[in-house]
Amino acid sequence: DVKVTQSSxxxxxxxxxxxxxxxxxxxxxxxxxxxxxxPGLGLRLIYFSYDVKMKEKGDIPExxxxxxxxxxxxxxxxxxxxxxxxSMYLCASMGGAKNIQYFxxxxxxxxx
Amino acid sequence: xxxxxxxxxEMSVQEAETVTLSCTxxxxxxxxxxxxxxxxxxxxxxxxxRQEAYKQQNATENRFSVxxxxxxxxxxxxxxxSQLGDTAMYFCAFKADFGNEKLTFGTGTRLTIIP
Numbered sequence: 001d002v003k004v005t006q007s008s009x010x011x012x013x014x015x016x017x018x019x020x021x022x023x024x025x026x027x028x029x030x031x032x033x034x035x036x037x038x039p040g041l042g043l044r045l046i047y048f049s050y051d052v053k054m055k056e057k058g059d060i061p062e063x064x065x066x067x068x069x070x071x072x073x074x075x076x077x078x079x080x081x082x083x084x085x086x087s088m089y090l091c092a093s094m095g096g097a098k099n100i101q102y103f104x105x106x107x108x109x110x111x112x
Numbered sequence: 113x114x115x116x117x118x119x120x121x122e123m124s125v126q127e128a129e130t131v132t133l134s135c136t137x138x139x140x141x142x143x144x145x146x147x148x149x150x151x152x153x154x155x156x157x158x159x160x161x162r163q164e165a166y167k168q169q170n171a172t173e174n175r176f177s178v179x180x181x182x183x184x185x186x187x188x189x190x191x192x193x194s195q196l197g198d199t200a201m202y203f204c205a206f207k208a209d210f211g212n213e214k215l216t217f218g219t220g221t222r223l224t225i226i227p
Contacts, residue, residue, distance in 0.1 A: 042219040103157040
């Protein structure tokens with residue numbers, strides 16, 4: 001079974017803090033993704049990475065950056081957290097011919 | 113750009129009944145994949161079913177089946193003999209066969225199975 005692990009289930013941060021969300025996958029997948037999930041908006045892609053050190057902006061990259069130094073790990077960084085970044089963040093990985101994305105359990109981030 | 117529309121924000125059905133969740137999409141691509149994902153309350157998102165656009169036969173997985181109408185750009189999910197464990201958010205998603213690897217998601221349907 002594919003395992004995608006997000007480092008925290010719940011996180012509370014203050015406005016202006018630098019926030020790191022970590023994601024690790026154990027299936028040697030090339031592609032990894034960060035989504036933001038908000039009620040009524042579904043999942044929106046923030047960034048994705050198709051290889052180590054490679055990244056592409058998704059639909060809502062503003063206020064976020066990412067890092068992929070190793071194939072199994074993909075980090076989402078909020079350089080200066082703001083209250084409008086309070087949300088559920090989902091990480092996913094994908095590899096192989098079936099084009100299936102496997103998701104982590106999510107991190108619910110509250111920025112106060 | 114692709115769009116995915118789920119027009120039913122919430123649905124509820126009695127246990128053991130059949131329910132159909134709707135999804136329409138818009139694309140100019142000819143080859144693509146469609147997915148239904150399930151997100152139970154406070155639990156991980158998992159794949160329910162996957163359809164390849166070039167396959168005419170509708171995908172089935174046990175009690176879950178799809179009605180894929182390529183010309184109408186419609187991809188509905190049917191859940192037969194619904195169970196309490198089917199209570200979840202259901203997301204429809206689209207992926208083009210070529211180009212980047214991103215999924216486009218609909219806004220979701222919250223399904224509640226009533227005992």
